[in-house]
Amino acid sequence: MLPTELILPIAIAYVALLFVVAFVGDQRARAGRLGWLKSPVVYTLSISIYCTSWTFYGAVGYAARSGLEFATIYLGPTLVFVGWWWLLRKLIRIGHAQGVSSIADMISSRYGKSTTLAALVTLVAVVGAAPYIALQLRAVTVSYQVITSAGPENPSGLPGAHPDFHAALWIAAGMALFTILFGTRNVDAKERHHGVVAAIALEAIVKLVALLAVGVLVVFGLSDGVAHSFSRASPQLLQSADVFGARWVTTLLLSAVAVVCLPREFQVTVVENVDERHLRTASWLFPLYLLLITLFVLPIAITGLSLLPSGSSPDMFVLTLPMWAGQNAVALLAFLGGFSSATSMVIVACIALSTMISNHLVMPLAMRFKWVPLYADGEVRRFLLNARRIGICVMLALGFVYFRLSSSDALAAMGLVSFAGVAQFAPSLFGGLYWRNANVGGAIAGLSAGTALWAYALFLPSFGPDVVLSAATLRDGPLGLALLRPQALFGLSGLDPLVHALFWSLSVNVLLFVVVSLLRRPRPIDRLQGTLFVDVFRAPAEATSGLLRRTASVQDLDALAQRILGVGEAQRFFARAAREQGLERGLPIADDPFISQLERKLAGSVGAATARALISEVVTVETISLDELMKIADETRRMAEHSRQLEEKSRELEATAAQLRDANARLTRLDQEKDDFLSQVSHEVRTPMTSIRSFSQILLDSRDLDGARTQRFVRIIHDESVRLTRLLDSTLDLGLLERGEANWPRTRIDPEIALEGSIRICEGLGGGRVALASEARAVGAAVEANEDRLGQVFINLISNAIKYNTSASPRVTVRSAVRDGVYEVLIADNGPGIPPELRDRIFSRFPGGLARSRTAASGSGLGLAISWQIMRHLGGNLELVGGEGPGACFRVTLAAMDSAAPREPRPA
Amino acid sequence: MPPDSAQAAPERSARVRDAARVLPLVGLFLLLPPVILLFAAPAEVAGVPLIVVYVFAVWGALVAGAAVLARALGPVEHGEADEPGPSD
Known part of the structure; x- marks a missing residue:
């Protein structure tokens, strides 16, 4: 055993080290020297906060209870990352294009920047995260108790049923403080937390090394190699084909969904992504990390089950096996590894969730009820930071409450409740990426119903009987209605509770999402955002920039920006925009690109939905060009026909060119003929006209002409007129004939x-x-x-x-x-x-x-x-x-x- | 770039992209019943149960496949446009 006096300073020193790393990371980032902070390896390591205490301690416990099933939790994410070309690439591209700050921001942005939907997603994420944070608190608390009180003679540590809630409270408070200091220094949620990322990358290495060290000790110290350690396995642990049933499929798919939908995973994978190309490395490096960290899970579980006395908590084998073997250094490393996995999860999850709470829950309410003095410089900024700090405390408090009330003592079971909760985002999130007609009504309906069913069938029962739901309700249904039994809804009994809850919640979620989407006519803004998301690879930025046309006075925008960003930041932003527009000084022109740019800037602080609401207040005219939208929407179809049309066109062009050559030759000839004709007619007309004019001139001028001469001249004029008439008649006649208008009886x-x-x-x-x-x-x-x-x-x-x-x-x-x-x-x-x-x-x-x-x-x-x-x-x-x-x-x-x-x- | 590789590049990148799409599907196929049930037999490979060897072998193969494709996709990704469309 290791005394508290030793463990506590080591833990605090470790936290201090993390602080230094985070501080240096932030300093470097601020100085613009990102260097290794920008490397794909750091990005991958930060994604590995997927491996929390659940992995570090819980995976062994999971394996000891259910054999290979524990692997599904890592195989699902492996498939998602290996298949990054399908989903993650698109998510990250959209995240960059839209300046997404959280998963709630992403979903609400997709569905017309709906404030309601953003708030709903936030609520679900907060409730869903509580069991997950409770899991971390439980792991740290119990591991602390184990390492300080167990020894070779008492290797099982404390019975899991009695965690020290007093210590847990202190741990929760410490973590809250830690997260506040780490994560709430910038108000712009889009600004990457380089320091935090650096710290969790370090923690990722620590937890991997620690788990590998324990694994090597167990396989090569406590057993004679891999085969020997597996030889201790009880036959039913690994040989049962029952493992690969509905639960195997469910947990595999569930973990695949969760690795995208968990707010903290979304945060590190999408929001903190600096460079899209990093995903390429992460696509194989992260699965490799998962493979390595789970490599020794089965041997540790088997060895723990066979060597440690019965009644030892399998969740603590990673810690108790080295202690049982008297390897205090390895035990200490394991403790730090577990501590690392818990703290990194809590930090990132709380940063992500507190951002969502402040942007999507607090800010809209604050705007409605005027909680913030909006006209004072920096007040909004301070308000937001405080909201985030309180949000972090609320998250840890919720986690603690869940930990206190929950009856579950298995880490994995708690984690799976969370997974099932965030899986409710999947229909709206994935559907919105690929289905153009998905709309906000469908998303809200599906998400609400799915979450309600999840809460009723899985979350509330997970507290155990008589905590939230009475034992009678759990057994017989509310008021004895057997159809509404939480774990056998509508008579569907005999299923595993997790499979049962997921089946109902996701089925209803998807059904409502699809049906309501089909029933509702999308608003223009829904269609605009839908197009921006679905066609992110197809529609070039310049094609979509002109879709949204807004008019606002630049003074109003300036005032708004100063309220939200603070005077200094707003002035810098406006001055830069003015420079980009080529203006020497003064305010920029409030054109569409500038308004969109400002909206994105505000969205970084308050979320897309709130930013849109704020901008809408000062915008006087807003139009969305539906024609343009339809054009982009039809892009796919157009492209499919494109090559066919090209071929056809080139054929047509060849024919046309030939025809044109022909026509040109004909025209040239006709033109020539017409010219000839006109000059001929003019000439023909001119000759008689000249004689008519000259003879009539003579008649007018010479008054003393004799009768005979007058007669002769008049005769000439008459003859010439007749000739002229004949010529004109002939011309008309020919014209008629040529046009085919002549119509004589035959x-x-x-x-x-x-x-x-x-x-x-x-x-x-x-x-x-x-x-x-x-x-x-x-x-x-x-x-x-x-x-x-x-x-x-x-x-x-x-x-x-x-x-x-x-x-x-x-x-x-x-x-x-x-x-x-x-x-x-x-x-x-x-x-x-x-x-x-x-x-x-x-x-x-x-x-x-x-x-x-x-x-x-x-x-x-x-x-x-x-x-x-x-x-x-x-x-x-x-x-x-x-x-x-x-x-x-x-x-x-x-x-x-x-x-x-x-x-x-x-x-x- | 020699002329023939300039011509072969779009065709090759299309195949690489398709492979990147297929790889996770293959993984899913191998890891779901009924395929996985074929390996849930009481057999051992060098003292390790067959099913454990199988799961980790598939896993390792997925990692290796993804690594190879990631390398091959490097130049492709920046040519962009996995769907036909105006590239940006």
Whole structure:
């Protein structure tokens, strides 16, 4: 045994050492020399506060009672960390992006920064943590009693049923003081507690070394190696297949959930994380730490069970075995290890919980009931720090009360009650990370109902009969209602109490969370936060920054910041923001990024929900762009279609490019034609206009013109006007034809009549100079056409052939026939013909040189174009064929109809 | 970076990410009944009960697998974007 006079100074010296480490850590951090404080190893070691006294003392006790089941408590976290890519990475990314300060802050931030939800989560966390803190108090108290009073002749120490509550009270008070000194120096919860992290990293090493030392002593000092120590095991301890039943699955999953949901684990893993990349190291180093610390648990448990007298508390084997072996140094190391694991847990848990209490319970109440003089500089800061200090004391007091009242003497059993309590966060927390439509109603409903069931089925019964629930209630249900028996709810009996409580609480929790979420329509702020959480990897920061638009006066914001942060801090913050906006001096512009930045800054002190409430008080207009939100929400779907669309687009683009090339060529040609056309029309119009103008000028100026000359001039003006009208008529006519708007009656006619009429009209044109010969002619042909229009085509072709025939003995030949159901007219001349370069555009408007050469006579230059359009319109065709001789030959074709009454051939 | 590794990098990182996702599932599969029941037999490996050896072997393998993947994920993680999307 070791005397109190020795143990107490050693314990105090150890605490002093921790203080020094924490102090140095804080100093280095403040000086900006983070160095090893920022290493992934320190981060991993700080996560290992998962291993508390429960692990240090309780794991052996757990193994002695239930065999391998103790390992599930460490296998669950191993799976979570090994699977960090699924969950932890996202949590930490969100934690950084949102400036999350606690698990309550995280959950309430996800659900539209709900104050109610934050308070609820805090309450559940506080109640759930009480058994856990009680466990630490119990472990430290009992280990202190054991090490100071037991000896080789009395190795079992004190019977576990009688812990020294007097000593426990002092220990609780000491721990409260310790935590207050450590953890409540900064008001900004987001500022990392570098000192604390350094101290708990040291404690993590101490507890691992201590447990390994005990293990080595037991395996190689008290046994001849591993095999020997296992040979002492009773057969039922390890060989029972019953271990791997519902309880195995339950505790495995429960510990996996707890390692994320425990407020202190959330604190060290997410809030205190300095660098996302550290998680990569922790993903294997933390499981390795767990593996090492549990390596000797089974040998210690087996050796304790077989060597120590029956009745020894298995929870204290880690301490009593070295004492039994007379190894006081190892026993002292074990005591310090146990002390380390308890203190580090209590410090971090109390820091995390007191932050939650002050931010999510006290601050909203203080705002509502005006407890704080909000306008005095630094008052809020002092108020918050005091709230946290009181919060720490409350936590330890609750732990002590639970310890005092609880009937359980097994450390692991107490810890599992806590695990089941914080597991109620799981549906809201995990669901909120992956399910966009999860909303605040579902979270509150699920969490409240789940927690109520947990309290009724597990927490209250854990005090034992007749403490909170009477023995009769426990046995028969309240008022004898068997359906409501706490440990056999709704008749579900025969299950392990832990499995039973978890089954009901989590089932109802998940059910309500899902159903109420589905029933309730989310508010815009819910959707905004939901998107920020669910799509944290997809939505780039700049895409989400513009979603929330707020207007506030910068003076109001300044006043608010001074109230919460204190004048100095607020001024520094505003000056920095103004500099970042590029302003020389004065207050920054209250734009959206600045308001968000200020909100995050305030959230660091008072939590996201309160910060939002505070900002909302001074914000005059707030809009959330739902369209933008929907865009981001649809990102996934959009991305899924993205590659497919890209492929399609590139195909389309290729086709479009080809079409564009085509169209461009056509357009260029059309443009050219249009230009030609316009200049031609202008030219055509200008010539008669000029004569009309000059002759009318003469008529106006010269009053003494004789009648004959006047007559002549008026005649010229008239003729020119007629020519002009004809030109414009032709242009309009062509326009109509080209747009397909021409609408003439088409009847069954004999085309030869039209042809004959045209020849007769044209006979006079050549003035007898041109020989107009009509050769073979179709007999009894019938077509469906408009006689006038068909005649117009013939006249145009024949008159052109006559007019442009510059041959010495001009001759125009007209032939017609019906061939293969097609009526065909050939009009040939022996003139100069059509130059090859004009052949393919002879039927377009003003076909260049030809037009110029022909306009002089025809006056329009549109004749062929109109004729071609008419023929197309009639369903026939007009083309230029080689014909015989040097001249041109035009062919007109139309579908011939069955001639019912063949006519007599007409004389040529 | 040689050209062929530049081309292989995205494909390899996708496989590493998938492996990182699968590893915990494999662990869960091995540690839950019925698989674990196969090893709850009264056999011993070098004096240690088979089931103890099995549980700690799976555990050790998970740690080793996570360590290997953590190393392989190093460059991947900073390329980011495990889901297709605009990277930041």
